[in-house]
Structures are given as C-alpha cells and as structure tokens.
Amino acid sequence: MPLSGKNLLGIAGLPVSDIRLILNSARSFREISARAIKKVPTLRGRTVINLFYEPSTRTRSSFEIAAKRLSADSLNFSASSSSVSKGETLIDTALNLQSMRPDIIIIRHKAAGAPHLLAKHCGDCAVINAGDGMHEHPTQALLDALTIEDKKGRLEGLKVSIIGDITHSRVARSNALLLKKMGADVWICGPPTLIPIDFEQYGGTVTYDMLEALSGADVVMMLRTQLERQQEVFYPSVKEYFSLYGLNRKKLSAAKKDVIVMHPGPINRGVEIDPEIADGDLSVILEQVTNGVAVRMAILYLLLGASEEGSK
Amino acid sequence: MTILLKGGEVVDPAQDLKKKADVLLEKGRVAKLGRIAAQEGWRVVNVSGMYVMPGLIDMHVHLREPGQEYKETIETGSRAAVAGGFTSIACMPNTEPVNDCEAITRYILEKARQANLVNIHPVGAITKGLNGKELAEIGEMVRTGAVAISDDGKPVQNNQIMRRAMEYSRIFDVPVLDHCEDCDLAAHGVMNEGTISTEVGLRGMHAVAEELQVVRDIMLSRLTGTRVHICHISCEEALNAVREAKAKGLRVTCEVAPHHFMLTDENVRTYNPDYRMNPPLRTGRDVEAMISGLADGSIDCIATDHAPHARIDKDLTFEDAANGVIGLETSVPLVWEHLVRKEVISVSRMVELMSLNPSRILGLDRGTLKVGSVADVTVIDPEKEITVDASQFESKARNCPFDGWQLRGAPVLTIVKGRVVWNRLS
Numbered sequence: 001m002p003l004s005g006k007n008l009l010g011i012a013g014l015p016v017s018d019i020r021l022i023l024n025s026a027r028s029f030r031e032i033s034a035r036a037i038k039k040v041p042t043l044r045g046r047t048v049i050n051l052f053y054e055p056s057t058r059t060r061s062s063f064e065i066a067a068k069r070l071s072a073d074s075l076n077f078s079a080s081s082s083s084v085s086k087g088e089t090l091i092d093t094a095l096n097l098q099s100m101r102p103d104i105i106i107i108r109h110k111a112a113g114a115p116h117l118l119a120k121h122c123g124d125c126a127v128i129n130a131g132d133g134m135h136e137h138p139t140q141a142l143l144d145a146l147t148i149e150d151k152k153g154r155l156e157g158l159k160v161s162i163i164g165d166i167t168h169s170r171v172a173r174s175n176a177l178l179l180k181k182m183g184a185d186v187w188i189c190g191p192p193t194l195i196p197i198d199f200e201q202y203g204g205t206v207t208y209d210m211l212e213a214l215s216g217a218d219v220v221m222m223l224r225t226q227l228e229r230q231q232e233v234f235y236p237s238v239k240e241y242f243s244l245y246g247l248n249r250k251k252l253s254a255a256k257k258d259v260i261v262m263h264p265g266p267i268n269r270g271v272e273i274d275p276e277i278a279d280g281d282l283s284v285i286l287e288q289v290t291n292g293v294a295v296r297m298a299i300l301y302l303l304l305g306a307s308e309e310g311s312k
Numbered sequence: 313m314t315i316l317l318k319g320g321e322v323v324d325p326a327q328d329l330k331k332k333a334d335v336l337l338e339k340g341r342v343a344k345l346g347r348i349a350a351q352e353g354w355r356v357v358n359v360s361g362m363y364v365m366p367g368l369i370d371m372h373v374h375l376r377e378p379g380q381e382y383k384e385t386i387e388t389g390s391r392a393a394v395a396g397g398f399t400s401i402a403c404m405p406n407t408e409p410v411n412d413c414e415a416i417t418r419y420i421l422e423k424a425r426q427a428n429l430v431n432i433h434p435v436g437a438i439t440k441g442l443n444g445k446e447l448a449e450i451g452e453m454v455r456t457g458a459v460a461i462s463d464d465g466k467p468v469q470n471n472q473i474m475r476r477a478m479e480y481s482r483i484f485d486v487p488v489l490d491h492c493e494d495c496d497l498a499a500h501g502v503m504n505e506g507t508i509s510t511e512v513g514l515r516g517m518h519a520v521a522e523e524l525q526v527v528r529d530i531m532l533s534r535l536t537g538t539r540v541h542i543c544h545i546s547c548e549e550a551l552n553a554v555r556e557a558k559a560k561g562l563r564v565t566c567e568v569a570p571h572h573f574m575l576t577d578e579n580v581r582t583y584n585p586d587y588r589m590n591p592p593l594r595t596g597r598d599v600e601a602m603i604s605g606l607a608d609g610s611i612d613c614i615a616t617d618h619a620p621h622a623r624i625d626k627d628l629t630f631e632d633a634a635n636g637v638i639g640l641e642t643s644v645p646l647v648w649e650h651l652v653r654k655e656v657i658s659v660s661r662m663v664e665l666m667s668l669n670p671s672r673i674l675g676l677d678r679g680t681l682k683v684g685s686v687a688d689v690t691v692i693d694p695e696k697e698i699t700v701d702a703s704q705f706e707s708k709a710r711n712c713p714f715d716g717w718q719l720r721g722a723p724v725l726t727i728v729k730g731r732v733v734w735n736r737l738s
Contacts, residue, residue: 012511091627111629112513113583133631135513170513196510 002305007119007127010136011177019178023146025298026291032069033293043072046304047102051093051118052130053079053109058265058289059130059139063106066296072103090114094121103304106130126303134168140264141174143295145182147288148219151260156183159256161213162204163189163245164223164272165234167196171264172223176202189213190223190245193234210245217255221262222247225272238271248274252282260284314338315730316350319360320691325660326366326668326680335364337687340730344683357725357737359691365663366681367399367688367728369670370640372464372489372543372567372615375401375432378419379408384620384708386423386432389640392618392707393430394734396640397723399688400431402674404464405442412437412448417456429733431688433459433674435489438477442466447477454484459674462489464543465590469495471528478538487539487565487673492525492550493517493591502631504577504592512581514631519547519598522591526550530557530564541673542566544617546591548601555610565673567613570646571637573602575713585626585633586713589619607656612669616643620709638709644690645698646714648721652694691725691737698722 003018011019032040048067052060060076067074077097088096090109094117097105104126107115112133119127131137149155160179166172166188176199179186186204188195189212199206207213214220225241235241252259261273261283269275278285317335322345324330329345336344336354350356370393376384384392386403393401403420405411411420417434424432436453438461440446450461461481467490468474478488498517503509505516526542530553533540545551545566557564571589576596579587587593605611619636626633647666651657657665667690671679678688702715726734 089624089628109629111631113631114629116583117629133513134515173513197505197516198507198510201507201511 003302007115008138008299008303009115009119009127009129011138011141011174011181012136014138016181019142019145019181022142022295022298022302023149025302026146026294029297029301030291030294032297033290038069039071040069041071042301043067043070043304046072048072048074048300049097049102049105050074050076051097051105051107052076053107053114054131056108056130058292059108062289062292063130063296066293066300069293070297070300072300090117091121094118098122098125104128104300109133128299128303131170133170135170136174137170138174139292139296139299140171141178142299143288143292144175144221144262145178146291146295147262147284148260151284152218155179157185158218159185159187159216160219160221161187161189161217162221162223163210163213163247165194165225166190166199166223167194168226169223173202175221176204180204187213187217191235210251211254214251214254217259219260219262220247220252220255222273224264224266225268227268227271242271246272246274247277249276252277262288264288313730314354315727315732316348316354316356317359317364317689317691318350318356319358320362320364322681323363323365323659323663324681325664327682330660335681335689337689337727337730340687342681342683342685342687345681359725361693361695362724363659363692363694365690365692366667366679367726368397368644368666368690369400369676369678370398370616370618370643371402371613371670371674372569373401373403373618373640374406374620374636375403376620377407377423378416383622383625386420387427388706388708389618389620390424390427390429390432392638392640392705394726394728395706396642397644397690397692397726398430398640399690399726399728400433400676400678402433402435402459404435404462405437406465410437410441411435411453412440412442414449414452414456417453417458421457430728433457433676435460435462435464437461438463438468438488439473444468444470444473447480450481451484454486458486459676460487460489460541462491462543464489464491467491467493467495467525471532474528475532475536478532478536478540482536482538485675487541489541489543490525490529491543492522492529494521494524497521497524501592502588503580504594506577506595508577508580512583514580517592519549519594522547523550523553526553530554530562533562533564537563539563539565544569544572544591544615545611546572546594546602547598551601551605551610555605558610565612565669567615568602568606568611569615569617570639570643571713573599573606574646574650579713580630583630585628585630586637586711588630588633588635589617589637590635603656606651606665612665612673614643614647614665615670616640620707621711622708623710626711636711638705638707638712640707641705642700642712642714644692645700645719645722648692648694649719653721687727687730689727690723692721693724694721696720696722696724
C-alpha cells in the first residue's frame with residue numbers, strides 16, 4: 001500500500017494512516033541496517049537526488065545511506081558546489097534536474113515553501129521535504145515518533161515537552177503537528193521571545209516555566225539553540241538562557257522516572273543541555289539517528305511504490 | 313472634437329448629482345449637463361445603461377521609470393491606467409534614480425507627455441535618495457509639477473527628520489504621503505505576523521509596526537499642522553487611530569488598496585509570491601474593518617499601489633520574491649463587484665473614493681463634472697462581465713493575485729481632457 005500523496009512536503013497534510021504506515025514500514029527496514037550486508041535490491045535502478053541548499057550532515061547522510069541501502073542511485077547536489085552559487089533560481093534548477101528524470105528529489109532550503117515550489121515544477125518526480133526554513137521537517141518528526149513509540153509503546157496520552165527556540169524551529173512545528181495527530185499531550189516551552197504568536201493552534205499547551213513543562217513528562221525534546229541568533233536580543237546571554245531553559249539533572253528530576261530525553265542535533269553542550277544528560281541513560285539521541293535511516297528508507301520505498309501504482 | 317455622452321446616469325458627488333443626463337465635452341472642458349440635442353459635427357456616444365462619472369484617480373502607482381523599465385514604463389503604465397478607467401495617476405518616487413530633484417520630476421513629466429494618455433502627477437521624495445536623512449529639494453520639485461511628497465517603500469524612520477519634512481512642506485501646502493512602517497519592528501518580515509505566519513513558517517511583521525508609524529504621523533501632523541495622508545492602510549488598529557484623529561479635526565486622510573479589502577493572509581498558505589506585498593495581507597478581521605471604513609467614510613480613497621514586477625522578480629520562493637502586486641486594470645471591476653453591487657457603498661461614494669477625494673487631497677482641481685471643469689470622464693458598464701486575464705493586461709507586469717476572477721462591472725470608456733483614450737463600448 002503506497003502513501004496517499006505523491007510527495008512528502010509536511011506533516012500538516014499527512015493523514016494518520018500514512019504516519020502509521022511509515023512507522024510500521026520503518027520497523028521492518030530497520031532490520032536491514034542490523035545485517036552484515038546492509039543492502040537490499042528494492043529500489044535498484046531508481047535515482048534519488050539530494051538537493052541541499054543548507055548545510056547538513058546528519059539529515060543528508062541519513063537520506064544518502066537510506067537510498068544506498070535500498071540500492072537506489074543517489075546524487076548529492078549542494079548549494080556551494082553547483083550552479084546555485086551562480087545565481088540559478090530554484091525553478092530553473094528544478095526544471096534542469098527534472099530533465100534528468102530522477103525519481104525522487106529530497107530538498108532542504110532556507111525558504112519556507114521551497115519544496116512546494118519545487119514540487120510544482122518537477123513533473124512526476126516525488127519531492128521530500130528535508131527541512132524548509134522555519135516551516136517543517138517531516139522526516140525528523142517521523143523518526144522522533146518511531147523512537148518514542150519504541151520506548152513507550154505508544155504515543156497517545158504521553159506528555160511530550162518541546163523546549164527551546166520554538167520560533168525558528170521547523171522540528172518543533174512538525175513534531176507538534178504529528179504528536180497532536182497521534183493523541184499526545186504536547187507542551188511547548190521557551191522564553192516568550194522565542195515562541196511565535198498562536199502556537200497553541202497546534203493543540204499544545206504553552207508555558208514559559210520549564211519546571212511546569214518537565215513536571216510528569218514522559219518525553220523531553222530539547223531544541224538546538226541557534227547561537228548565531230544571539231545578537232537578535234531574544235535572551236540576554238547563553239549563561240542566563242541555560243539557567244532558565246537548559247536541561248540538567250536537577251530539573252529533569254521533575255519528569256517521570258522513565259522519561260526519555262531527545263534532541264534533533266546538533267547539540268550545543270552546556271547551552272541547552274548538560275553533557276551529563278545528553279550522554280546519560282535517559283538520552284535516546286543516538287537511537288534517533290539510527291531510526292532516521294529506517295524512517296527515510298520507509299519513505300523512499302513508499303513514495304516510489306506510490307508512483308509505480310500511479311503509472312499503471 | 314466635441315463629444316456628447318448621451319443617455320447615461322451621471323454621478324458627481326461634488327455637485328450632489330446622480331441622475332440621468334447627457335454630458336457635452338467641448339474644447340477639453342465639460343460644456344453642458346442635462347438634456348442636450350445632438351448637433352451636426354459632434355461625436356455622439358450612446359452610454360445609456362451606463363454610469364458617467366468624473367475621471368477616476370489612482371493616487372498610488374509605481375511606474376518604475378526611470379531605471380526599471382523592464383518592469384513597467386511610463387507608457388505601458390499609462391495604457392494600463394486608461395484601460396482600468398483612470399484619467400489621472402500619481403506616481404511614487406522610488407525609481408532609479410529616485411525622483412528627489414527637479415530634473416527627474418521633469419523627466420517623468422516629459423515621458424508622460426510623450427505617452428499622452430493619462431494625466432501623470434509625480435510624487436517627489438521626502439529625502440534625498442530615500443535615505444531618510446537629508447531633505448530632498450521639495451520646493452523645486454513642486455514648482456516643476458510634483459503634487460505631494462513621500463518616501464514610499466522606505467519610510468522615514470527618524471522622527472525629527474519627519475517633523476522637519478512636515479514643517480517644510482507647509483510652504484507649498486503639499487500633503488505628505490506616508491507608507492507607515494516601523495522598520496525595526498517589522499524586522500524584514502515577509503507577511504503578516506499572526507496565526508498564519510506561525511503555521512507556514514514565514515517571518516512575520518506585526519500590524520503594530522504599521523499602527524505605531526500611523527500614530528506617530530498623526531502626532532506630528534498635530535504638531536506641524538501639515539496634511540498627512542496614510543498610504544495603503546491595512547489594519548484595524550491603524551484605521552481606528554485615523555478615525556480618532558479625524559474626530560479631533562486633525563488633517564489626516566488615508567487610502568486602502570483593493571487587495572487589502574479583498575484578500576487575507578490565509579492566501580499565503582499557497583506560498584504564491586503574487587500574494588506578497590508590503591503592507592502584507594492581514595487577517596479577516598482587518599479586511600472587515602477596511603470594508604466598514606470604506607462604508608462609513610473613515611477611509612478617504614481607494615488606491616491600487618500598482619507595483620509592477622517582472623516574472624524574474626516573482627518566480628522565486630515567497631521570501632526571496634519582490635513585494636508588490638499590480639492593480640490598475642482590476643481595481644474598478646473589483647470595487648464594482650464587491651463593494652457597489654453588494655451595496656457596501658453607493659456609486660456616489662465610489663466616485664468620492666476614486667475621484668473626488670484623491671483630487672482634493674492632491675489639489676488637482678479635478679474629480680467633478682461641473683460645467684467648466686477639465687473633461688476627464690470615466691464611463692462604467694455595470695453589467696459587463698469579465699474574467700481577469702493577466703496575460704492580456706496593458707501593463708508589462710503579470711503579478712496579479714486576481715487572475716482568473718470573474719467580475720461584473722467594468723470601465724468601457726476613458727476620456728482625458730476631452731479626448732477618448734480608451735474605448736471598449738460595443
């Protein structure tokens with residue numbers, strides 16, 4: 001059974017049945033990565049393009065490994081080494097890539113809506129959003145959901161607290177959307193300067209008090225603090241930020257005993273999270289990375305399955 | 313040529329007139345109103361079933377010339393204006409170079425004379441190069457033909473400079489037209505800040521950034537006694553501030569653009585850059601406020617903020633695309649279909665909003681069909697059905713969010729200084 005849409009542009013348009021399908025498929029794909037020979041012929045002859053306009057290590061490698069383990073041919077196309085740096089527009093790039101007949105383009109772009117623009121101009125080729133500006137990062141939310149479900153056995157009814165710079169976080173938006181759809185109790189926490197207007201529309205509870213967010217939490221999701229934004233007066237200093245919204249052992253004791261601590265990476269040790277917690281028993285940060293490959297394998301497989309169905 | 317417009321409904325609020333009458337245009341002036349028998353040698357135009365009104369005036373247009381002729385020229389903008397039923401337009405100074413001195417004002421007027429279609433009234437810059445720091449040579453521009461001053465698009469941030477500009481403009485009694493935006497607060501936002509910007513992940517600029525500058529201008533108008541005109545007002549709170557200022561008798565007026573009473577920020581969900589402009593599309597509540605302001609008289613004019621761009625400026629991601637939409641060729645049908653036909657405003661009120669008031673604010677000595685006035689006339693067919701087709705526009709630009717809309721009521725005859733410059737009468 002393929003996904004309901006041609007593309008994966010965000011969690012917003014994704015039905016619960018698709019989310020279920022991706023998570024279940026990811027569990028079976030995860031087994032492949034545990035083998036000595038980590039490759040299956042499923043997508044042999046298919047072409048996957050990684051179109052990354054923003055620097056990324058984790059997400060790009062994860063997609064690339066996912067494609068390779070499914071035997072697809074993958075190509076990395078990054079902003080600095082391509083005609084993008086010569087001023088080619090996104091639409092021109094899309095038209096050119098489309099002429100090479102790839103099956104999937106995975107895009108990361110600083111501009112919200114860039115994957116939507118690409119999808120409009122690249123014909124039958126499927127588009128996966130690997131992060132667009134401050135908008136969405138759907139594969140991150142899906143791998144987070146897989147990680148939580150593995151540890152807790154469910155998503156429904158869990159208290160999940162997302163803490164940090166919410167305004168600039170596509171991870172926060174996609175996660176809040178997905179967790180709400182799956183029935184979790186979502187809490188959003190950070191300084192008011194970093195929480196956008198009406199974030200409650202995602203169905204979560206907003207608080208500026210970290211202890212309230214942590215109290216009785218099943219899952220704590222810390223977001224990366226974008227240090228380069230410091231000059232924009234969102235908070236006075238990293239020191240004060242850490243004292244108010246950094247995660248340490250003492251604050252974490254307000255959460256449930258079996259709480260899990262997550263982070264989409266890359267971590268700023270000592271800024272938003274005490275290294276002791278990041279490396280500690282409650283942290284599932286590296287499992288998130290492992291699950292990232294499995295979730296992306298599932299999505300590549302399901303999207304290409306869908307286009308195959310469509311061509312019949 | 314003597315022209316007799318026969319059998320139309322004449323709407324002229326300046327003389328409190330709304331009745332069936334013939335209109336005689338002779339030697340570029342309105343010669344006679346009433347029942348007029350045709351004479352040998354006159355051009356007789358049957359306009360029965362149509363509305364005959366003083367030529368419409370769009371006091372907020374960007375013509376892009378000099379400097380950005382690839383977007384629009386004075387000639388193509390003039391054609392778009394008359395096709396849209398406008399007989400006069402005021403053009404903003406953010407050209408390249410900026411219209412901040414007599415030579416540029418003269419250049420624009422010369423180009424307008426060559427195009428020879430619509431009356432073009434240049435707006436001079438407040439500050440040199442729109443730099444917000446040094447006053448432009450306002451007196452020389454006004455002497456040459458500028459009718460107002462504005463730093464539209466790059467609003468003066470420094471309150472002292474704005475005070476001095478307002479004081480200085482009193483010598484010439486020209487209004488100061490202000491694009492109201494506190495740029496620090498707007499912080500390079502690309503859409504209205506609110507529920508939708510949070511959802512779509514685009515940087516927002518809050519309506520307070522507009523309101524703050526509107527309130528500042530009202531205060532400075534009170535201090536200096538200068539006439540201040542708020543350009544393209546877009547949010548409820550800013551309009552309330554203008555309403556209160558008017559109640560206090562201050563010399564403050566404002567205009568609204570069709571997109572700000574027709575569209576909301578929910579359109580931005582499509583990420584289509586043709587919904588990007590500044591001020592941005594606001595919320596449904598703001599749209600309702602604009603419509604009540606049009607009906608109750610707190611809004612003085614409808615102006616399009618016609619902002620032509622080439623596709624290369626718009627075929628980009630939403631945040632990389634240029635601000636602005638075009639409006640000259642859609643304004644009348646939108647107003648007719650959505651305000652007049654729905655009885656939000658009367659035809660007389662429409663003429664006030666689109667002719668009489670802009671004329672008064674800019675001191676144009678137009679906006680009426682009184683005997684002896686300049687023969688600028690617009691004729692509207694209230695039943696004409698159109699489907700907006702941007703590909704057929706007279707304007708060079710295609711950045712129109714109303715493409716494909718079906719509307720009823722359109723301009724069919726445009727007469728400037730007694731000469732027919734646009735005719736779509738069947």
